[in-house]
Amino acid sequence: MATLDKLQSLPEEIVLHIMSFLLYEEIVKLQSVSKFFLRICRDSNFWRNRCLSGYALREQMRGHPNRIVWSMLENSSLLSSKERGREHTRLTANWDPTFPNEKVNWYDEYIQRNAPIAVSWFQLPHTRDDSTRIPVDRIDSGVVECVSIDNQRNRAFFAVQNHLVEVDLETMAIVRDQTYEWSINTLSTVQPTVPLTVGTTLGLHLHDHRSPSHSLPLYAPLAQPSPLSILHLEQAGRQDTVSDDIFVAGRFSNILHYDRRMFPSIQGSIHSGAKLCAMTSLPYPFSCIDTELRRDFQLSEEQVKRAKNEPGRTLIACGEYNTKGSLEMYGVSAETRGEGNPRAFRKSAMKNRQTASRSKLLSVINHGTRIVYSDGQGYLKWVERDGVTEVRRHKIGLSERVAHRSLFGSMPGSDEIALKILSTKSGQDGNETINDDDLLLWTGERLGIVSFSSKPGFFADEFEDDTRTPEEIAVEKEQELYGEKMRLALERHARDVHFVRNLGAGNIRTGA
Template identity: 50%
Template structure:
């Protein structure tokens, strides 16, 4: 005990130096000893160095294998600076000087390499302890509870038709997933486990709230959401309202339809809802700015017409009563928008600018300014078919990024490349010639007359070689990395340069594989993540699982976490109400049925064998 007390009384710098020689598992155990060790063991530069040591970038560096090839300050190789004869004391002094120069040289070179690798920008807050876990810890797939019909069998699950995250305003560590279901209902899951079991269904509306679902013949209603539409749900956390691609606005606190808006064509995509700007809605061949914050007088509260009117004037009166001001509309030269992104202001993650970017089944990313809408402001030529966008409020240069990837910049050059005023980054994914395409665009903004902002498209990076051999489906920011999903069922994490792969994970199948499954073990039968969402809530959260990845397969929801524990599945949410005697009897019946099946198969094999011998009939 006395030794432990004396050990804790050492200065923090000495303790941190000692901790650097411990393994990761030992450091994790040590931080639970006391608050002091917890603070020291979570040191950000320490874990930043461990992230660098574990990164693939050091595989290209022979830093610690240089030996005597290092040179001193005058450019003379250190191996030549050692005298071959002389006084022993003089020889010892030279060796100390050489060792000091070599140490300083290595420290400077290591600092330069770390600056080239470091993906963060000035002013960006990073928890390097969590970053190390998300880069190196085991990954696990968790499957959410599947919704079922009210009076139907538990084996029949209702498909999920989309997803958006709902974080109640000013609620700490609460996060919910909101989805429309195949029967026209709305379902809400608990993502963090704050009110119910993690991944369980928190509430579900009545069937047919959004549309009438399936008819008696099994055909879907023509008013339902198209299965090819990915961005069909958007949530305003401050107003506790959800918007669905049918034009409905639903109050999430009461699960009731508040308003419904008609558009001339089918809704293909929507932007994320934000209380400070209108919702951008993309139909088959146009874009709308839908300002849902404006309240219109309901028809039943309008003044009724008392005077008798002719049939012609009566029809005109009904048209005037139904009239609503049309939202701003921008026609698209080519149909098929698939993703609408509202970009942040430079250097501000939580502040939206007036820039709107649209990607879809056309070969360019369209740029609109909300103040100049519906006029188009510019476009970024891609050549591919893009389906997902995200952004960073920091600058990007393809030349500097390539030089940093090869570790060729000095620390001053790295700092200068990251400090460009008004710089932002737009990230896109999709396909090009049936292969995955990950694209990064550098944007810069500057004021011309003190008010108007001119956007210039400075730099472009397109990774169409090493991203994936199949189409990329969704891309988001995750910590200091990018993560995207592809058509092979993989989630791949990349550095922000878009080329260096950090790790990958295959999500698998939602159903548990059994020995009776014919297709469970076949290659290529895994589910694919059509949409990714980060579950990050607060920056200061102390758990690394605060930033897990929620994904939607087109039928079910899942969560990729970082843990050595096995994940949960939909079967784990089914309550077992049977007694031990009933469970034993059911198991005995299953064993008996399996034995009878095998016996019948053997009997059938014997009959076929006798018939194949061609024995004469008696």
């Protein structure tokens, strides 16, 4: 105890310097020693330095054209320690994904970038009378796929064909049932100060949930059908304050822009060329040129600071372009009032259709200082805010138990795709608990959660009493193993076909 008291009597800067020589596993164990070490071990600046350490920079620059030059500068005896420190600071400024006044929990950030990923699966719902599971195909798709939640009033909006049903989550009673002329395809998120935007097959409606009567009579017809995503863009630099800008994307080549103050008149559009199905945003600026220069570590500290302090916002969209995934980022102006020129509104654009995915992107959200999206191959992929640099990826599988992986390598036993992903983070202004920013994923049939922990995930059957006989268990295991063998054989065949196609066999049919 005397040694512990001596350590706690040291200045915090010295304790943090000593901790910098420890492995992260040892730092995690050190948190349980005392409240003093718990507070010190979760120091945000300490974990920020870990995320932006020399090792992390070397990993970031692996395979980069400037890697050799930077390595020579780092190890050169001709440079003083001050010059090497200045160069490291410049590289760190280029790498740092945060913006001024942005609140980041770097302890969480380090966990989500480096900790093992565990996927857990929830039970299916049961009927009231017995324990019979409700088949998902008996439920209208809008009930599970077209939902918007009002957390302040504990209300939920469900789209069931052409009906918008408002439900009180405390009493589970239907409060209102609004009927529209066409089927409802998508809903915006609920903000307490603005109406809900409802996207039907052929038009947009503003539904004021604050009004006791009916929806607002405003209606904006669409020239092309099937909107798939509606986004209420936040104000620049204010993530919790929504602006008057409404963006609509779907099975048409442009992202439509509306201003709530002048609705239903369309204010402009952003040409994409892809079929987009999901959107999110950042209240910070985006410049394609500055982002590329930062990715190449070419900007000075002053240039990075100037670029990050520019007023503006970022629109992020994902979808499909020529059967491949498309991740798109658009820099838009901070304020649209009085801007009749669409070019003045859209400042910059980046379309990643090369490295995003071989298949369609299905959902995209912000996750810490990263962007995460799901694709049709069953992957969750985390990328930096440049939309290109991959941080990590994870293949979603139902049978992720160790026993199944030991038989057939590291492939999941049953592939799934995440049609929708959401963050579980609920706290604001830094009051959230540690490591609570997990990902909820919906596959169309099952609900799962992606967490960052060395503990294995749980499965739906763990909540149920197993009444099967040993013979039934053996038969089910044989069926699972046979299914895995067939899946692996089909995947191997698909890889062979893709390999032969790359050799030129795909041109035989055309005679080229």
